Amino acid sequence: MRKRRTSVLKPLIFATVSLVLILVVGLYFYGGDRGEKQPDKAVPITTSPTKNTPPDSTADKPSSLEALVRDTFSLSKEGKVVNSPFISGKTHKIDVTNQWGKPNQTTKTSSSRYEEYPNHHVILGYFGELLNDIRSYDSKLQTIPLNDIKKEGGEPDQVRYYQDRLNNQIILIYHVNRSTDLKWILPKPTEKEPNPKVDHISVYTQVKNQGNQQKSINEMISDLSLDEKIGQMIIAGISGTKMDTQTKNLITKYKVGGMIFYKENLVDPEQTVQLLNEIKTENVHNVLPLFLSVDQEGGRITRLPGGLFNFPTNKEIGVINNSQFSYKVGRILGKELNEFGFNLNFAPVLDVNSNPKNPIIGDRSFGDNPDVVSKLGIQTMKGIQSQKIVATIKHFPGHGDTSVDSHLELPIVYKNLTELKKLELIPFERAIDSGADVVMVAHILLPKLDDIYPASMSKVIITNLLRKQLDFSGVVITDDMTMKAVTDHFKMGAAAVDSIHAGSDIILVAHDYNKIVEAITSIKVAVQKGEISEQRINDSVRRIIMLKKKYGINNGHMKNVNMEEINHSIKNVLDEYH
Numbered sequence: 001m002r003k004r005r006t007s008v009l010k011p012l013i014f015a016t017v018s019l020v021l022i023l024v025v026g027l028y029f030y031g032g033d034r035g036e037k038q039p040d041k042a043v044p045i046t047t048s049p050t051k052n053t054p055p056d057s058t059a060d061k062p063s064s065l066e067a068l069v070r071d072t073f074s075l076s077k078e079g080k081v082v083n084s085p086f087i088s089g090k091t092h093k094i095d096v097t098n099q100w101g102k103p104n105q106t107t108k109t110s111s112s113r114y115e116e117y118p119n120h121h122v123i124l125g126y127f128g129e130l131l132n133d134i135r136s137y138d139s140k141l142q143t144i145p146l147n148d149i150k151k152e153g154g155e156p157d158q159v160r161y162y163q164d165r166l167n168n169q170i171i172l173i174y175h176v177n178r179s180t181d182l183k184w185i186l187p188k189p190t191e192k193e194p195n196p197k198v199d200h201i202s203v204y205t206q207v208k209n210q211g212n213q214q215k216s217i218n219e220m221i222s223d224l225s226l227d228e229k230i231g232q233m234i235i236a237g238i239s240g241t242k243m244d245t246q247t248k249n250l251i252t253k254y255k256v257g258g259m260i261f262y263k264e265n266l267v268d269p270e271q272t273v274q275l276l277n278e279i280k281t282e283n284v285h286n287v288l289p290l291f292l293s294v295d296q297e298g299g300r301i302t303r304l305p306g307g308l309f310n311f312p313t314n315k316e317i318g319v320i321n322n323s324q325f326s327y328k329v330g331r332i333l334g335k336e337l338n339e340f341g342f343n344l345n346f347a348p349v350l351d352v353n354s355n356p357k358n359p360i361i362g363d364r365s366f367g368d369n370p371d372v373v374s375k376l377g378i379q380t381m382k383g384i385q386s387q388k389i390v391a392t393i394k395h396f397p398g399h400g401d402t403s404v405d406s407h408l409e410l411p412i413v414y415k416n417l418t419e420l421k422k423l424e425l426i427p428f429e430r431a432i433d434s435g436a437d438v439v440m441v442a443h444i445l446l447p448k449l450d451d452i453y454p455a456s457m458s459k460v461i462i463t464n465l466l467r468k469q470l471d472f473s474g475v476v477i478t479d480d481m482t483m484k485a486v487t488d489h490f491k492m493g494a495a496a497v498d499s500i501h502a503g504s505d506i507i508l509v510a511h512d513y514n515k516i517v518e519a520i521t522s523i524k525v526a527v528q529k530g531e532i533s534e535q536r537i538n539d540s541v542r543r544i545i546m547l548k549k550k551y552g553i554n555n556g557h558m559k560n561v562n563m564e565e566i567n568h569s570i571k572n573v574l575d576e577y578h
Contacts (some may be wrong), residue, residue, distance in 0.1 A: 051532045065144055069152040076182035076203045081136040084122055089205030091131040096124060097435035098382050127549050132207050137200045144198045149184050150557060182203045210426060217545055221538050229541045230523050231255030237510035241267050243278045251282045253518050257544060260510050267445025269306040269561040275386045276341040280555040289553045293344035298334055301364060304336055306563050309570040317376060318367035326376040327578045328526040330383020332569055337568060338388050343559035344390040346440060348380040351400035363398050370426035377427050378422050378434045393431045393481060395442035396466060397455060398424025402444060410485040411431060415447040419483055429470050437547055443485035457495060462503035475543050480510040493522025500532055505540035
């Protein structure tokens with residue numbers, strides 16, 4: 001199991017003793033706007049990550065301090081703090097992760113999450129996926145005395161106090177605009193020190209209807225019928241290049257949550273955009289928008305039509321071994337998909353190609369070194385995500401050491417968990433730590449972990465390993481269930497039910513309308529018989545809804561694709577690294 005990270009804030013060691021007290025007192029004193037009742041906050045972090053950092057000598061000059069105080073008030077009106085690129089009330093967690101990576105420590109409550117970035121002297125608070133509290137412990141801010149704050153800002157709109165066994169603080173609250181407060185947190189003045197200096201500041205934004213955001217997801221789930229919930233757990237393939245009766249039924253009757261497209265569905269850019277627009281129009285009466293997905297990996301696995309310049313294979317990119325190049329490749333892959341109207345990419349491949357006889361992964365992998373695969377795969381993932389396209393890391397727990405093609409038969413990997421942790425699992429664990437949203441699970445049998453079910457139907461692998469040991473809380477999707485690794489050994493309906501029992505959120509049925517219907521029907525019967533609880537279905541639907549909301553997926557139509565512009569971008573990147 002992965003080691004838990006410990007906070008760099010040493011004073012927090014003491015704070016654990018009085019956690020309950022801190023929660024109760026902190027919720028009261030750190031509540032937000034104009035004395036209104038706020039949702040639960042994370043435990044206030046009342047000691048500075050830079051407490052022992054010597055103040056910047058240039059900041060000791062009165063003129064510099066006055067300018068800094070003035071700038072701090074000015075920036076707070078825009079939801080900003082000094083030396084941070086993020087905006088309270090506007091920046092989403094995915095943008096923070098893309099720029100700063102995983103935090104050193106996370107503190108959660110029922111409705112909020114606070115994440116520490118000591119290297120940036122900042123603690124970030126979120127409601128859902130939206131940043132709404134930026135706490136800065138910048139060393140220059142810590143040279144500002146109480147009197148200078150009041151000299152520039154006047155008397156605060158509100159004054160609060162916070163005290164625990166380590167701190168006795170005063171909080172000056174300025175309502176800098178209709179939704180944002182600037183809070184100055186300092187030691188409480190005493191006779192000995194009547195003019196204390198700042199400990200930290202907080203720019204806190206009251207998000208509109210934030211108290212109802214989580215409730216709205218719960219209400220949405222409760223308003224969905226069982227058919228609608230099960231539909232969300234299916235991504236279905238279609239046949240042909242136009243809207244037909246079967247495609248229409250998948251949307252209107254079975255209410256599938258998404259669709260996958262292959263080269264045979266996509267003739268040219270105009271037809272592709274038109275088809276996706278028609279599908280979105282057909283879906284407009286459903287509660288939730290559709291995942292529109294493809295395998296756009298680059299190299300030999302590409303789906304988009306129209307003569308787009310292709311990128312090198314991942315194997316060739318692995319030889320180049322440049323993080324910036326991989327990020328730019330991912331970014332353009334995301335841009336391509338955006339232009340056509342897709343929103344979900346089944347990429348990047350994080351398999352470590354350790355078996356040279358592997359017939360299915362091969363040059364789709366970044367190589368046989370797990371460190372290189374991790375580094376380049378994560379950067380490709382972040383590049384895709386930067387374009388608001390959902391990226392999928394695959395094929396968990398690692399398809400690189402197989403000698404057969406799972407499209408044709410069931411691969412068997414005779415490795416135990418210790419061996420997997422030394423190679424195959426490394427890229428997946430690191431990508432999860434770096435903000436992976438979706439994991440695709442492979443149809444491979446690992447008898448030393450589960451000698452009955454392949455990974456895509458194994459509770460040992462999905463729930464125990466992926467969810468619990470690797471701490472993945474995002475969406476789990478199967479590889480295509482119409483591959484012979486599944487169909488030669490299991491009936492489609494039973495396989496879909498077994499996969500949900502194992503912990504999958506989405507069943508991918510990429511071919512054959514009748515198999516899609518069989519999967520949906522079998523899941524519904526299993527719920528009606530009590531073999532699968534509706535709460536289990538709700539758990540998956542909640543994760544799916546949160547992902548669709550996070551990426552702003554909608555039924556909006558696209559216009560013509562600017563192929564020339566995309567190819568120009570691709571050429572520039574290729575020229576830069578060749």
